[in-house]
Amino acid sequence: MKSWIAFWSILKKDIQNYYLKPPNISWGIIFPLSWTLMQFVRSGSLNIIEFLPGLMSMSVLFGTTSMLAVTITFERKGRSFERLLLAPISLNTMVLAKITGAILFGIFNAFVPAVVAAFFVDLAGVNWGVVLLAVSLIAVTSTLLGLLIAVSAKEVFEAQTFSNFFRFPMLFLCGLFIPILDLPVFFRPLSYALPLTYGTDILNGAIAQTNILSPLLCIPILLTFAVFLFMICRYNINRKWIL
């Protein structure tokens, strides 16, 4: 019960202090929006359905990683983060509270391109339940990736540089805009080592029926990634945050 009070409080504070701040809301809307329009201008309305999964994945990836890296490194630098470390709640509860905000923000970001696309194309054939599941799994895994970066970085700019180092290659490797089967063969093992590939593939299936793997395979793989990443983060946090 006491842990829940703390959990909600941390989540609420993050949402109010960071996620609902005008620059972040506009970033969350403008970034996916401009990509959507760019793709629209380039390809005409017919192909929007094919681009939508990639756009949604990208919005989640950028939303979660950048926000988490900033909110955590920022608070660590201002030392208010120590308050969370000193609170009588388990490290797991605290970390979950911190990442839940980013996960929700990522999910919100994902639906910006979907809403925009709905004005141009008929999305009646989309399986929204599966989309929500896929988006959530992408949000969880990218948030944990962001957390891993945040744990390693000392400065806000360092966190941003690190996350770009991961994010941009992922745009090309994970089948967001270039189908994985079109990538040079030697890149493919790398693609399959990244969680985003599986999330995007589920989205491809649910929106455009262009998936190459079965969602029944992708979902457990993503869950495994999530657990695995959480454990690495836990280990690193324990080692790096309590000196």
Place this chain on the structure above:
Amino acid sequence: MDIVNVTNLKKIYGDFAAVNGVDFSIRPGEIFGFLGPNGAGKTSTINMMIGLSRPTDGTIIINGIDVRKQTKKAQSIMGIVPDESNLYDEMDGFDNLCFCASLYGMKKEEREPKAKRLLEQFHLTEAGKRPFKAYSKGMRRKLTIAAGIIHSPQILFLDEPTTGIDVESARQIRELIVDLKNQGTTVFITTHYIEDAERICDRIAFIVSGKIVAMGSVPELMESISHGYRIQLAAEENIVKYAADLQAHFEGCNVNTGQNNSLILVSLKRIPLLPVIQYFDERRISVYEAKELRPTLEDVFVKVTGIEAAKLKKEKEKGGMSK
């Protein structure tokens, strides 16, 4: 029964010992002070006690809880005021206090009235509506202290609470700490202001280069260097030449020469003044001043730490040469 028991506590960074085998205990309801110069290891010690940093060695027991093993359980009875005011810049004073209270599981119905009361008590009611980043240094300090006590901790850790703020605010903070003690809170405070320690601490430990060099209540510490009673005598003329004779005259008394041709009588027992003055009167010398010399806490500090600092410096030089 002690509420805090620290034994052989060590913190080693690389090959540098920031805290080098520290032992002390704190009694329930007392104000215990850690007094030491910059870099002595005060913050390092506090950080280990509150579970923010891992000791290299040693044990810390707080209220029967082993802090190294049950950190979270121990943290639930602690209040912590760090050396920097580390609240949330964007949030106002009231929200900051409520947020801190919620981390300790306080419900909305409990924390909101408590936050209001603390703001009143600290004369911050108006400021409570402004964001923390708009606060002055003294206000930041006060709000940080309020945030540290909102959940009514059994033991409060204060790292240099009066550093860098004006005299009046410092006085208010000292009063507040004494109030907390009177309500039964145990307080661990670090400072490098001797006067602060002398005014409010029940017991003090001097820490230099990661080691405790002296510990006790203020009178005990004074006793440790004064070795009995000392009286300084001054007269119109030079009385130094009477030193040996005076010593022979008054049994159990040591006579040393002081500044400006004065004499200092040292004895384990109290020295009655009349015979001394009569002694000089018989020799037609009028003594115009006879005063008891009492050491200040500063004297104790200089004496105790001065010796240690020199010794440690030598050790460091030795260590440097062997490399």
